[in-house]
Amino acid sequence: MTVANLKYSKSLSKFQSLIALLILCIVLSILTDKFFTAENGLNVLRQIAVNICISVGMTLVVLTAGIDLSVGSVLALCSAVTAGLLKNGIEIPAGNLWIGFTLLGAVLAGLLLGFLLGCFNGFAITKFNVPPFVATLAMLTIARGFTMLYTKGHPISNLGDSFAFIGTGWLFGIPVPVYIAAVVVLVAVFITQKTKIGRYIYAIGGNEQAAKLSGINIKKVKITVYAIAGALAALGGVIVASRLDSAQPNAGISYELDAIAAVVIGGTSLSGGKGSVWGTVMGAIIIGVLNNGLVLLNVSPFWQQVVKGSVILLAVIIDKAGESKD
């Protein structure tokens, strides 16, 4: 096979999820005339913004052959803390002290918390050799528990108009969450394709032993990756709370599964080293389009779950079939 041919077949497999998405869109456009409109397109993009933030972080983690099951709970905790700080601040009864937070302060505190929870995940994984599945499973439960403790099980609502802008605002005819997701995607693409740490991420997922021998600081890279995943989950939490004007203690339940589905549909290998952020974006759009299309067609809620599962399976089968041809 010549170099040109190799390049050609590689880029073809890259476009497989794009092709799947196009087929899905064409089918839906035939079935309903409400699907292919600019308004509905923006609608879908706004809905998937949260999943894109989470699944981009998940992609980085999965590329190192890891997994992060805690993103849904981290999202809930960070959105609750952001909303709580914004609305109530911190009260320190000892000194009769009250610390209020500005919008920026509250959001940054939420993101920082996500970052730290991610660091904790990475630390448990690298320092104590806890398998990522177990470490983040533990964090899933712990973060949900802290969310319940912090909110006492009640939603934190009425967060104000300026906060609502993050999730419900529009700029130049496009919803704000879409800009946020776009920035996240572009930064992640830049990191994975153009920076040293991006190459390290792929190297570790491809062959951790070899990466170690070639002098890569594996612990540092892994902790960074989980920290980014945590911060992005927190960003998703801020968007969710802003869209609902309320931080829900049960927000984000099973979001990790949607994120993993987006990563897998996008062609990233769960064993690490192979895949891309663009693929995940395609995967997230496929899931979003599917959710939207099934509701537009008023498919029974019972059948929707069957259809969604089948599409995930089908997408991966097509992807694998393309891979084995190389």
Added chain:
Amino acid sequence: MKKCLSLVVIFYSLLFANCKNKTAQPHQKKMAIVVSTLNNPWFVFLAETAAAKAKALGYDAKVFDSQNNTSLESDHFENIIVSGFDAILFNSTDANGSVANVLKAKVAGIPVFCMDREINSPDAATSQILSDSYSGAVSIAKYFTQQLEKKGNYVEILGIVGDNNTWARSKGFHSVVDNYPNLKMVAQQSADFDRNKALEVMESILQAHPDIDAVFCGNDGMAMGAYQALVSAGKAQKVKVYGFDGAEDVITSISENKVAATGMQFPKVMAETAAIFADEYVKGKRDFPKKIPVAVELVTAKNINDYTAYGKK
């Protein structure tokens, strides 16, 4: 040396704890509160109220969260029986599946008082204090048809499709609304009792059916989600939203004329009645009504001033 010292401290603290238990609380009675889930503010309120009432009556109270999982509920019952609780205030995960758990407690001589959700057994529980979801939905539906003047397009957003309450509410609603052929349901979708899912589902429905007149939601969380979607579509003025529960956000929204109506359930009444019954049982009373239905009241802009979150003012 340090180790030695800390061991001594631990030993003494153990001793001290033991002494305290034996002398201070010789016959402390305790109630177990088993709720289907704590992932929903309504059930948190139910559990908190039951625990508070039990404590006020002089009991130790411990809350068990079944996480909507009947087999976890079964584990809770086994632990409760082993640790010698005096009564169980119970909110079941499943009308049929939970019967076996209640029977286990009955055999062990521990009375069970059901709150809000019914179990399908005539005599397993000592008494059942139940929210009448079906007739609550009927009264919402009557107001709904009256407000829409018996014609228009509406959307129904269901709760978790495997949940009894979802269908009790939906059936009660349709038992009225389906009698009017000019009231047309253009979409029926599930949002799992979840605010964010309801928002997303409603956004998509609005794409397919931009000209609707009303939305009936299976709980208040979903009503708020649907309302949010209507606001961003600029249709909040035109489309009437109906909820169910009487949660804080919706009560506020009704008073601001944002949401049309909700069905007020009375978790406080149910939880406190159950705790009082349990106390009476422990004190020797054995004769309880098998079922007490607690009516769900219609809350609209007209009578909103009589109500607060989860109850009457």
